[in-house]
Every structure is written in C-alpha cells, then in structure tokens.
Amino acid sequence: MSGQVVVGVDIGGTKVLAGVVDAQGHVSSTALRTTPGRRVVTSQVEDAMVEAITESAAGRPLAGVGIAAAGFVDPPGERVMFAPHLPWQGEPLRDLLQARLGCQVLLDNDANCAASAEARHGAARGAASGLMITMGTGIGGAVLLDGKVLRGANGMAGEFGHMQVVPGGQACECGKSGCWEQYSSGNALVRNARALMAEQPSVLDEMCGGRPERVTGPMVTSAAEEGDLVARQAFASVGDWLGVGTANLVAALDPQVVVIGGGVSAAGDKLLDPARGALRRTLVGAAHRRVPDLVAATLGPRAGMIGAALLVTAD
Numbered sequence: 001m002s003g004q005v006v007v008g009v010d011i012g013g014t015k016v017l018a019g020v021v022d023a024q025g026h027v028s029s030t031a032l033r034t035t036p037g038r039r040v041v042t043s044q045v046e047d048a049m050v051e052a053i054t055e056s057a058a059g060r061p062l063a064g065v066g067i068a069a070a071g072f073v074d075p076p077g078e079r080v081m082f083a084p085h086l087p088w089q090g091e092p093l094r095d096l097l098q099a100r101l102g103c104q105v106l107l108d109n110d111a112n113c114a115a116s117a118e119a120r121h122g123a124a125r126g127a128a129s130g131l132m133i134t135m136g137t138g139i140g141g142a143v144l145l146d147g148k149v150l151r152g153a154n155g156m157a158g159e160f161g162h163m164q165v166v167p168g169g170q171a172c173e174c175g176k177s178g179c180w181e182q183y184s185s186g187n188a189l190v191r192n193a194r195a196l197m198a199e200q201p202s203v204l205d206e207m208c209g210g211r212p213e214r215v216t217g218p219m220v221t222s223a224a225e226e227g228d229l230v231a232r233q234a235f236a237s238v239g240d241w242l243g244v245g246t247a248n249l250v251a252a253l254d255p256q257v258v259v260i261g262g263g264v265s266a267a268g269d270k271l272l273d274p275a276r277g278a279l280r281r282t283l284v285g286a287a288h289r290r291v292p293d294l295v296a297a298t299l300g301p302r303a304g305m306i307g308a309a310l311l312v313t314a315d
Helices: 042-057 093-101 110-121 186-197 217-225 229-253 263-267 269-282 300-313
Strands: 005-011 015-021 027-034 062-069 080-082 105-109 129-135 139-145 148-150 257-261 293-296
Touching: 005 042, 005 110, 005 300, 015 042, 015 300, 027 042, 027 300, 042 062, 042 093, 062 093, 062 110, 062 300, 093 105, 105 110, 105 300, 110 129, 110 139, 110 148, 110 257, 110 300, 129 229, 129 263, 139 229, 186 217, 186 229, 186 263, 217 229, 217 263, 217 269, 229 257, 229 269, 257 269, 257 300, 263 269, 263 300, 269 293
Parallel strands: 005 062, 062 105, 129 257, 257 293
Antiparallel strands: 005 015, 015 027, 129 139, 139 148
C-alpha cells in the first residue's frame, strides 16, 4: 500500500541496526540501538529492536519487517534456537514481534541475510558459488550456490565461527573452546590490542584514558589508520587467522569468491591483506589452482540489514 515501508533489522552481540530499505536495496533511513547483552531477559532485546524499527520508520506504516539475527534460526524462520552472544534459546521471535508491530515479520540468520544481499546487489552478484564470512562480535557465515543460500538439514549451515581451530584453546561464548571466532573477530581484535598494550606504547592508551578495558574495536581501527603499531599488529593477527580459517573452507567447498562482511570488515585492507596472504600460504594446492578472490562486502556493515529487508521484498 502507498506510504508503507519495509524495515530491515540486523541484530548482533553489540548493536541493533534498523533501516528502511526498498526493493533495489537502497537505504533511506536508519536507527541504531545498543544490544542490551547476553545476560538479560529476552524482552529487553526485543524492546531495543522495536525502538530501532519505530525510529527508522519515522511514523510511516510498516508493510513488513525482516530480521537478521545473530543465532541459529529454525527452518520455518520462527525461532532463534540459540545465540552465542544473545539470550535467545528457542524464543518465538517472529510471532512476538508480529504481535508488537502489527505487521508481517520474517526471520533468518544474519549471515544468510548478508549473503543474500551480496548475491543480489553486491560482491557475489553473478558468482556461481561463494562463501560469506561476517565478522562482528563473532563470526557468522553462509554458503552460496547460484545466488541461493544453502541452509542445511537444520537450517543452521554456515556457522563457521564455531569450527574448532585450536583444541583446548580460548573459551568461547558458545560454551566450547578453541572456536575460530575467538581468534578472528571483533572480540579477538580488542583482546589482542589490550594484550599488546601491556608490552609497548600505543595511541590507544590515550584513546582509552589509560584503561585498556575500555578499548573498543572502532578505537583499534582508528589507531591502525594513524599507523599505530599495536593496532596494526592486532589486525595482522586477526587477519592471519581469517586467512587460515578461510583456507580450510575453500579446501572443502572450492568457491568462486569469498566475501568478508560485518562491522570488522570496515577496516578494509588492514584486515584483508594479511588474510589474503594467509589464504595463499595455507590453502592446499594453491600454486595449482585458482585461489578465490577474497573481497570486502560491497554493502559493508549494512549487508545484513539489506538482506533482512529482502526477506520481505524478494520475488
């Protein structure tokens, strides 16, 4: 109906991003909220989502809302069965939000949404096969074949971040240890930077007021842009682990392109250059095959939000 808008929502471990998105993937307005956290009642997370949706719609009626959730979404797209960085455990999120918003709500995993958006409007457009790796608080992922997301028997394919890469390694929010995202993610970037700050001077000391526990991912990115050695070393480690994990995925799936999205991807070549080097160094038979392009998501950190809206507007 005339005047109605579709809102896409991307919710992860640190933020809720909502925006009005048209059928061509263009974003006309956005709203941002902080994710309340993992150890809160689920209604607080839903409150933050509704606030962001309402602000982005700016009084216009809703034709529908798509949700890109950082968690395991069931095949019918009704529930978030488990979310390592959020409190959901089987909550019927779709129905809860439909009741509160009074419109159709569609739900999928955040990396699936980002992959769909990049396949239709971005870096994976026209690719016969591809991988999407989203780097935010943790790592998400999706497998693309002929522009479609492969969902798996439980609808949970692509949870690359929880592949074990270091047996007995760093404890993970999922309850396991040694998961890939503990070595290559926004959390890993900040943890690396804080550890390095104890060993050498850094502009991060001034940024955080001498309190390393206050260092954030955007601070590390800003410091790296200034040429700070600590920040660049932190990115080099995260990027190297990104390339190592990607090499394992490429060995298994042999995609045409690998797209890196999520908030950490905003760092660009500071992250991707070491990742490309590690991919070529560790990929089996790299000298005898075409190594897939490893590229930043064209749609950047908005890919999940745009893909969420596609749940409503796609043909």
